[in-house]
Amino acid sequence: METYEFDVVIIGGGPAGCSCALYTSRSNLKTVILDKNPAVGALAITHKIANYPGVAGDVSGDELLAVMRKQAVDYGTDYRRAQVFGIDVDGPMKTVYTPEGTFKTKALVLATGAMGRTSSFKGESEFLGRGVSYCATCDGAFYRSREVAVVGLNQEAIEEAQVLTKFASTVHWITPRSLPKDDDHAQHLVSMENVKPWEKARLLSVEGDNGGVTGIEFKPRGEEPRILDVDGVFIYQSGSKPITDFIGSQVEFNADGGVRVDDMMRTSVDGVWGIGDIRNTPFKQAVVAAGDGCVAAMSIDRYINQRKSIRPDWNHS
Ligand SMILES: Cc1cc2nc3c(=O)[nH]c(=O)nc-3n(C[C@H](O)[C@H](O)[C@H](O)COP(=O)(O)OP(=O)(O)OC[C@H]3O[C@@H](n4cnc5c(N)ncnc54)[C@H](O)[C@@H]3O)c2cc1C
The missing domain is CATH 3.50.50.60 (FAD/NAD(P)-binding domain)
Incomplete structure (x- = not known):
């Protein structure tokens, strides 16, 4: 089985993962997104989205996500379709296991969303996004x-x-x-x-x-x-459930099952971040997930480059 090395491995290519990748790639960090299926995340199945700032009119979540993904890839992100089934966060290099190979990374980002609740009513999944x-x-x-x-x-x-x-x-x-x-x-x-x-x-x-x-x-x-x-x-039967099965108990969780993070989106383990719906945020919105991705990326940049303070991307002085 092949082993690949990256500065940043992001598990999940939704708005959280794509935004994070956009920033880390622009910071010249060698970044890969691993996504099991770009069509099944919360944004991907959203029929119409009309409240993402800067995107006027109704577009489908899938279309919006395709733009986000392309933007990250255009800046150098490696995007691979791969289902992550396990991680090992011990030590400075983290390991991510997929059937497509093993990935070693300095910074690991958990961004698999919260689609864990299975449809339980007849017709529920058939009409999801259509009523x-x-x-x-x-x-x-x-x-x-x-x-x-x-x-x-x-x-x-x-x-x-x-x-x-x-x-x-x-x-x-x-x-x-x-x-x-x-x-x-x-x-x-x-x-x-x-x-x-x-x-x-x-x-x-x-x-x-x-x-x-x-x-x-x-x-x-x-x-x-x-x-x-x-x-x-x-x-609203049992709420959405963060997708964390591949993590085991390697990071700390909140009582509601969300990955616990600090203001920089850092988890309880050094070198591991958690962003987007996987945190079980009270307001699950694409713009919130994207914001998380940005914060994590800037924190990762500082972590990897040992920077003293976060320098925003737009400050070229
Ligand atoms: C029906 C519906 C309608 C919505 N409407 C809106 C709206 O109008 N406006 C709005 O702002 N928000 C809306 N939301 C919420 C918004 O879509 C989410 O808050 C947002 O998509 C969360 O982003 P995320 O990146 O955290 O997760 P997701 O978008 O869910 O992406 C997670 C990604 O992780 C991948 N993944 C999961 N497990 C693995 C694994 N083991 N290995 C590899 N990859 C994995 C998935 O394939 C997926 O691509 C809606 C949500 C739903 C369900």
């Missing part, structure tokens, strides 16, 4: 004056349903249990005119056609299943 969403902040504006359903009773579901009340004509809120009487936020939500709660109800399937979601089938406890006509379904 099924996990992000009201991202997609809420597409549902102006339309009916949507929010599924779940965790804090994320409550906050996201609140966001949807600004756009949707009706927010159907499907909750597996009764609404907690002592939760002010939940009670405020159900008091809103355009929120219709369906307590003690279970989502059975997401229905749709070539144009996307047309409705959901759900079952209120003790009643027959029923169909609701909605254009969008926002599912």
